[in-house]
Amino acid sequence: MKTQFNIGNLEFSKPIVQGGMGIGVSLSNLAGHVSKLGGLGVLSAVEMGSDYPDYKKNPKLANRQAMTDHFKRAKTISGNRPIGINIMVALTQYEQLVKDAVQTGYDIIFAGAGLPLTLPELTRNSLTRIAPIISSKRVAKLILKHWWRHYEVAPDAIVLEGPLAGGHLGFKTEDLTPERLAEQALPALIPGVLEEIKPYEDLVGRHIPLIAGGGITTAADVRETLAAGADAVQIGSRFVTTDECDASQAFKEAMVKATKADIEIIVSPAGLPGRAIHNRFLEEVKAGLRHPKNCPINCIKSCDYKTAPYCIGLALIAGRKGDLDNGYVFSGANAYKISEITTVEALMNELTSELG
Template identity: 85%
Template structure:
């Protein structure tokens, strides 16, 4: 439930302070940090977002890639990294809630969900595919669940499926609009400039809320809608909340913070990006994505990056024999700032980011309206 009250700030003006809940989890600021992999949303970023009143979210994708035993026992390294980063994030935040983003497209998706429950993750955000069995995987656990959807139609399908098969409704729902970064739940034809003009995030919210309402009545509780995709300014936050969202999800702006776990070069690539640099690509995961143009992506387009083998078997739909490149290696290189062998996922409005700031300053800026 959103509550608001007016307070006077140090400049003598006024701003609205929103609070929202996901069940018994309380947040003083309606900001959820998007889970960005590989190695972008780890304990430093997630912990500091939660420390400052929002909800920090770890990304589960190859979390242990910089662990010494990663090459010899990848799954064990990833499991250990999940536990380590969750504990660190909780410590940084002062034991506030920490979420985990899990891609349904991952070959280890079900095991990661089970590991998240064992570790004690407060809430799982599941996207990049339909998390149809998530209620079964998390049954009898204290971990909350929030599917990531892209439209009213997908919300209707998922809500109906969960209720019919499990008598479960989500603890929250994330709506990612077409201006988001990373993997997108849209078809390529829906991402043309003309179609994007017809699909504003605030315009998508009322339809999803219509689908949520009957299930709120069934379970007798609020199911908060968290909306994201292209949110960059305080005006964007305000418009999204006024359209009916309980909170916003923001990714790209948190990359350009001192606390973000990525290399400085990765953050600078976001800050230096021009509008013309941001493009739609097709990921080896089989989904459209949005990224910052560079030489590596030019080579991908030219067919010069064909993988010779599959080092990770990380994505269910990826076949290295037909894949344009290895997304695991590309994202690992990117997070280290190696853009000869990788790239940066980004939201459509990342070109508006002009500086690297702190998490605390950014969150205050986004709510200064």
Template identity: 90%
Template sequence: MKTQFNIGNLEFSKPIVQGGMGIGISLSKLAGYVSKFGGLGVVSAVEMGSNYPNYQKNPKAANRQAMEDHFKRAKEISGNRPIGINIMVALTQYEQLVKDAVQTGYDIVFAGAGLPLTLPELTRDSLTKIAPIISSKRVAKLILKHWWRHYEVAPDAIVLEGPLAGGHLGFKPEDLVPERLAQQALPSLIPGVLEEIKPYEDLVGRQIPLIAGGGITSATDVRDTLEAGADAAQIGSRFVATKECDASPVFKEALVKAKQSDIEIIVSPAGLPGRAIHNHFLEEVKAGLRHPVNCPINCIKSCDFKTAPYCIALALIAGKQGDLENGYVFSGANAYKITEITTVEALIDELTKELSH
């Protein structure tokens, strides 16, 4: 089994992609070190400048500056290796963020939490590669068909996120109950997506690598994912529990201490189900005690503060900073298997140890 993979002319010595995690969980430090040690590091574009002094007065300007700063830092840390950026389609500033990422020089844009139907138009005539994040064979077919019909463009890569992923999920709540999850193991979803990709590989005369993730925590999970046909494994939660992760120590410890019974499905103000670690803040949300009084950030297209259960941006910023009275921690379904905080280098070595050359 090959241990390296390519996205066009971008080469990676390890078949590991670090999932983009907002707000402020995967920034330049985590992404830079993942790329340094052979994987693909990915920053999250969601409110990147939330810790900048001018953020409350001018969040757009702070986020724009942070996008450039974190790109530069990640490139320095990684030794100028490829750096990706994850931009949620659900964001109010989605189109502008993609254009800014291209202008800044990010090597690849990952777009999910909605259908990135116009992504080829937003990145036209640039060197930035594009990868939609999908949850099923059906969504893969829809995006591939739309991009080809409207732009004669095929993705540079595709990310398949299964139902065990953390954060926002592209599944209906009824698909996230235990009995349905048992029928949707990540390796079983891969062949169907590969079927949809193959005709477009023939059309463009190049490989369209498939990156698959959601619940991957061990070297065996990585091996099983690659043996099922994926070119790389995407991993989020395990990278949170690293010294290089940009989150606060309190946030990381919440993940390490979580039991299986603590991990739950919540309804996000983004209109999507999400997976998070249960805490007092989420209990207050369920009791209707966290309604926002205004919309200070206007981050998500579908969020109306008058009906939203809470402000997700403020909750995730608080969580990242370790204030779990006013925020919470997104996590994958298997985060309870994480028992310690390690380093990015040691984690990548551990995750790839079952792959033979």
């Protein structure tokens, strides 16, 4: 089984894409080291500047500066290897963030948490590659058809996120029951998406790689996913529990300590279901004790602080810093299988150990 893959002329010696995780979980240190070791490191554009001294005064300016600073640092760490960025369509500043990422020089933009229908227009005449994040054959068909009809553009890659992923999910809550999850195993979703991709490969005369993720935790998971037809896998939670991850030690330890029963589906102020590790903060959210008094960040288009159960921006910032009394940890469904904090190098070697 092959261990390398390409996105256009971008070459990777390991078929591993590290999922972009906000707020500040996957920044330059994690992404840079993943790319250095042959995978594709991906930053998250969500409130990248939350650690900057002037963030509270001018979050937009801090975020724009952080986008440039972390890109440069990731490039330095990686030895100038490709670096990607995940930009959620649901973000208030989505269009501007895409333009900023192009201007900064990111090699590829991943866009999900909504339909990135205008992404080809926002990146037109640039060298930045574009990859929508989809959850089903149906969504793949919709985006491929729209991009070709309106822009005569096909994706440089597609990411298929199955229902076992962490963070915001592209599934309805009723599709996340144990019974439905069993019917939607990631390998079973891959052939249908490949069917939708094939006609557009013929149109543009090139391969459109499929990257599949959601719940991938072990070397066996990697092997099974690639055997089902994916070119590479996307992994998030396993990279959280590495020394190089940009989150706090307490954040990492919360994932290591989590049991299967701790991982739950929550309702996000973004209007999407999410998967997170149960804690007291989330109990208080359910009890209606975390209603925001204002909107200090304005990060999500669909979030209205007057009706939101809590401020997701502040909660994720607090969680990443280790303040789990005022925040929480997003995680994949299989994060309970993680037993230790390791290094990116050891993890990459472990994940690819069954590929020959």
